[in-house]
Amino acid sequence: MANGVTVGEAADMVGLTVHTLRWYEQEGLVEPIERDSAGRRRYCDDDIGWLRLLIRLRTTGMPVREMRRYAELVRAGDATLEDRLQLFVEHRERVLARIDELKQDLEMLDIKISLYGEMARAQQEEMTSAR
Amino acid sequence: MANGVTVGEAADMVGLTVHTLRWYEQEGLVEPIERDSAGRRRYCDDDIGWLRLLIRLRTTGMPVREMRRYAELVRAGDATLEDRLQLFVEHRERVLARIDELKQDLEMLDIKISLYGEMARAQQEEMTSAR
């Protein structure tokens, strides 16, 4: 037993479904996972770590296409360090831009909220004075 | 002519396609737009403003389903002020949470970037000393 967890356990650990884990493998986002004697996947710590990294990239909005590209670069070895650096730098820019955008939209929400708060108060008063 | 712009002009103004504008109407995200004598849509300033609000809600990740709900509340009149307020407050929470998440992921990206930066430098030196 000792080394590696099954696809079900791995799914629980990282918060994806077994289906999705297999799909990630099939799509080339993770390198082929080692199998036990019965042909079942055994996820090692590195695999889990890699999945967690992928998930973070996903939550920042990186498309699967680009995650695959990154995975390929990693597989290709040290010669691609520059490319990987660039990929991250570019993605960082996008995330920063996204945060800015969200902040702007947040302001709008705040304005709307205070506006609706006022209107709701005014409505209350109207009802009070009307009786 | 005076009042209102065509669907094409409106699309240019707000940055959606004509297709999408008609789709928004069909989905109940905007109330039925007024038509000219030939049955063509004429978007007035209020319509454009409403679209711009919708777009901001979309960029913050509000699903179309909820945008429709909001549109229905507005159509239903002043009695729904509280509901609308609540909808915005809840959505605000989500946007805040999303910003936090992105900030965390940004840290991870920064770490990766400095790591790759170092590795790339080390590689450079190796090449220099190797010759």
Add this chain to the structure above:
DNA sequence: CTTCCAGTTCGAGTGCACTCGAAGTCAAGC
């Protein structure tokens, strides 16, 4: 009058990221 463009409706198609179902295999527990 013809050409052209921008508009119209309706339903079907697209891309993304899963998500699921069918049909089968394998090892462990009773």
Add this chain to the structure above:
DNA sequence: GCTTGACTTCGAGTGCACTCGAACTGGAAG
């Protein structure tokens, strides 16, 4: 030895938000 349950592959299905194509109409310019 049979059942159970987690695994296997493969291909098809889902949900979202558009996006497009076909077939048509109406008004303006040449």
